[in-house]
Amino acid sequence: MTDKREYTGDYQDKTLYLPGPTEVREDVIDAMAEPMFGHRMDRMTDLYTTIVEDTREFLDTDDDVIVLTASGTEFWEATTLNLVEDRLLVPTSGSFSERQANVAERLGKDVDRLTYEWGQAVKPDDVRAQLEETDGGYDVVAMVMNETSTGVRNPVEEIGDVVAEYPDTLFVVDAISCLGGDYVDIDAHGIDAIFTSTQKAFAMPPGLAVCTVSEDAYDREVESESASWYGGFQRCLDYYDRKGQTHSTPAIPLMLAYRTQMKHMLEESHEQRDQRHREMAEYTREWAREHFGLFAEEGYRSQTVTCVENTQGIDVAETIEAVSEEYDMVFSNGYGDIAEDTFRIGHMGEHTVESVKELTDAIEDAAGL
CATH class of the missing domain: 3.90.1150.10 (Aspartate Aminotransferase, domain 1)
Known part of the structure; x- marks a missing residue:
């Protein structure tokens, strides 16, 4: 012990x-010391709708946005449960992409790995070959954009364009260590879900996870029998549409910090x-x-x-x-x-x-x- x-x-x-x-700005840290209020008050609606819509504007996407009290790791689980019925392809080229594959296996999914040596990047032609050669296809291609263990930035834009040629396969991107510091056109490259943690390039305290959700991803989850409860797209987004709030109690001080930092990010x-x-x-x-x-x-x-x-x-x-x-x-x-x-x-x-x-x-x- x-x-x-x-x-x-x-x-x-x-x-x-x-x-x-x-590093976190001083005024962002100070924002967490505001007086507490209830997560079902109008003030919470003002706060949450502000950070969600500011995030959508910053990321320049028409997709829905979820800001959840969690580590970005939550969306490894949630995207797998929400979008994968049977089988997914996970290119692995470092510790975190390998872990993404391991999480899917622990959730009972059939995982095919496209394996590279550490330090090497995932190649779009290899993804295309795997998609063409497999029997039965994949529900999802899930991959890490920025492999934190090796410093590799994978070409998710080109890979997204490849996956888009297979309409029954959705594209999920872990951008935990780069989103907000490395621009990616989410809508143009068919990314159905991309997620991050706020303590990385967003330069905020740890404790919040951000995920965008395409219409196709939302519809896929509605049909799923094994969707995540806490990170379920339908549950999170329907509650937001009805109430402008989160379905479960959020970390209000962190969201106050998020509001302050997102204003800085939009200004830049x-x-x-x-x-x-x-x-x-x-x-x-x-x-x-x-x-x-x-x-x-x-x-x-x-x-x-x-x-x-x-x-x-x-x-x-x-x-x-x-x-x-x-x-x-x-x-x-x-x-x-x-x-x-x-x-x-x-x-x-x-x-x-x-x-x-x-x-x-x-x-x-x-x-x-």
Whole structure:
């Protein structure tokens, strides 16, 4: 049994360059301290309809939007239960795509994997070949857009165009570590459900999950006999249409924070936010090329998380600790089997090229580069 470690609150603040959670604006944090109110009051309707419609505007989609008190992981389960009757295809190229497949199997679904080595991207032609060759077809193709473990950004737009040629197959995208920092045209590429967590590129506290739902996805779930109760599209969206609220008690302080941050995001615009993240990614990659290497396949590299290949053989854990202690900055080790062979820098949310440069300067100093 784990021993109790008392939380004291007496900790040094650290600037976060993790693949999430990331830095949060002070006024967004302050918004969580507003007086409490009931989740069935008119004030809640004002709050929830504001964040839902602001999110729809920011993402530039005509699809429905759900904002749910949960981790983004909830929508791994919900999209599988809501949309998959029997069988789905999951391309796997890292830890989180493998986990997405595992979740579907635990839910009793028949999963076909399209498997790649870690660091490689999913290729549209491979998806097309799998769709053409399989007997009986797939209910869903489900994939990770931004593989957080490897720093790979998969070409979901091209893959969505392929899946759209198969009208009985829906397309589900886990964009947990990139949506809000990497623009994707949801409607143009036939994405039936795309979801994220607020603590990543949305730069909000953890605890809320966001999902868009196409008309085809909604209709599929209505016919399902195994739809999720908590994350059911029909249950969430019908209640929103009737009441403008959530069907279950939400985390009201987090939604107040969401309202404040979404106003900032709309003011910046999705396109400008995408450009800022692109510039951070380009700077970080150039720095990594100069001092180390890049783990992700050329041409398929993330805008929000860079996975740096440890070609110098530095002690990653020791360097992370030194940067934390000396500079009050935190970045991340590699993930799983590549923990010491790589490290990861999250350049998402409210960071800029200038703030990322502060971290890379600190890593150079701590590692003696």
